[in-house]
Amino acid sequence: MELEFQIGSQWIGKNHKPFIIAEMSGNHNQSLERALAIVEAAAAAGADALKLQTYTADTMTLDIHEGDFFIEDPNNLWQGNSLYNLYSEAYTPWEWHKPIFDRATELGMLAFSTPFDETAVDFLESLNVPAYKIASFENTDIQLIRKVAATGKPLIISTGMASIAELDESVCAAREAGCRDLVLLKCTSTYPATPENTNILTIPHMEQLFGSMVGMSDHTMGVGVSVASIALGAVVIEKHFTLKRSDGGVDASFSLEPQEMESLVIETERAWQALGRVSYGPTEREQPSLKHRRSLYISQNLRKGDVLTRDNIKAIRPGLGLPTKYLDEMIGRVVSRDVSKGTPLTWEVI
Structure with missing residues (x-):
């Protein structure tokens, strides 16, 4: 607590x-x-x-203006004052x-x-x-x-x-x-x-x-x-x-x-x-921002049976396709249906 x-x-x-x-x-x-x-x-x-x-000056020090009661240190902000006069001013x-x-x-x-x-x-x-x-x-x-x-x-x-x-x-x-x-x-x-x-x-x-x-x-x-x-x-x-x-x-x-x-x-x-607190992962306010991550998208019009290559899929924004970590795994796979340019690449497409 x-x-x-x-x-x-x-x-x-x-x-x-x-x-x-x-x-x-x-x-x-x-x-x-x-x-x-x-x-x-x-x-x-x-x-x-x-x-x-x-x-008051009298509750702080003695009304003496020399020796121990005078500030001579050149590095002191109040150098050149007696303690009594300084406290009287302040x-x-x-x-x-x-x-x-x-x-x-x-x-x-x-x-x-x-x-x-x-x-x-x-x-x-x-x-x-x-x-x-x-x-x-x-x-x-x-x-x-x-x-x-x-x-x-x-x-x-x-x-x-x-x-x-x-x-x-x-x-x-x-x-x-x-x-x-x-x-x-x-x-x-x-x-x-x-x-x-x-x-x-x-x-x-x-x-x-x-x-x-x-x-x-x-x-x-x-x-x-x-x-x-x-x-x-x-x-x-x-x-x-x-x-x-x-x-x-x-x-x-x-x-x-x-x-x-x-x-x-x-x-x-x-x-x-x-x-705040120790926190990882998206906050509630960050959830809408997830769609602006990069993900895999079809970048050319493809026919059923076409092979996926680095020329026809890209890692781009927004983030509605598969995570980009699957890019290498997607190369060489075959699309299962006709897909148009701009389609997010999902498991259902291959």
């Missing part, structure tokens, strides 16, 4: 279309008006859920959560968030969110996982950077604290990620190893990796989302635009529909 559960009214599982999450993150650029426009664009594109991140004001969630609900979309500490969980509980997401960088924060799991609500955990041992500890902590409904998302915590560094063959292995549903938190550009992950068993796809990458923002450079999100929704559902 396939695993499945509901988040709000939406079913999650292999018997249901992929559950698509549009991650707003900091792409609102500190404008509530823009945040609400992102909600509207996500709903119009067909996303099932809109997700926020719930923290955070979603907590007073915005309710109007954002309300707008999503009005548009028929689920809305929930990623809490980054226990105060965020308490705040989100006051808003009665339908589910929780644990970010990759928090997937070893056992205290946070226990706090979220104790709500009894569905839990989605990104697995970026985590070893099997670390994931086992996190999954066990979630289960022991009361989590019944769990999805693990394969994730590569680089921004953007490259397809070569994504390793989605991990998806079925993770599913088998932990006995949970799996999905994809996809930081690559485009939709190809997400579509491919559906074929490997992913039931949830999470993608960062913005109105326009050129508008800038902390996560804009690796976020989907509305037309791309719409494509993600359509193509992942097509991939899911295409999985």
Whole structure:
């Protein structure tokens, strides 16, 4: 029996279309008006859920702008920022959560968030969110996982950077604290990620190893990796989302635009529909197409007693004569009656 559960009214599982999450993150650029426009664009594109991140700079780090608290790595997307300033720019004001969630609900979309500490969980509980997401960088924060799991609500955990041992500890902590409904998302915590560094063959292995549903938190550009992950068993796809990458923002450079999100929704559902079951032979819809195979036909007018040769029988379309595999066996046989050109060759003719 396939695993499945509901988040709000939406079913999650292999018997249901992929559950698509549009991650707003900091792409609102500190404008509530823009945040609400992102909600509207996500709903119009067909996303099932809109997700926020719930923290403040002070719940994430210390107000220090040097040393360990300053990003100097030239390969880091956020190089040249202190952690405190980065989180101050990216955070979603907590007073915005309710109007954002309300707008999503009005548009028929689920809305929930990623809490980054226990105060965020308490705040989100006051808003009665339908589910929780644990970010990759928090997937070893056992205290946070226990706090979220104790709500009894569905839990989605990104697995970026985590070893099997670390994931086992996190999954066990979630289960022991009361989590019944769990999805693990394969994730590569680089921004953007490259397809070569994504390793989605991990998806079925993770599913088998932990006995949970799996999905994809996809930081690559485009939709190809997400579509491919559906074929490997992913039931949830999470993608960062913005109105326009050129508008800038902390996560804009690796976020989907509305037309791309719409494509993600359509193509992942097509991939899911295409999985079907193991099947050989013509499907019911293919049955009419059988007549368009090649088969053996009389290609000249013949009289009773004429001998069949390669000059007077041909393997052609349509497929109403004998299968072409009998061609060699037919050569040298005698027709039993007069036959005209275009007659399908059957056993009754010889």
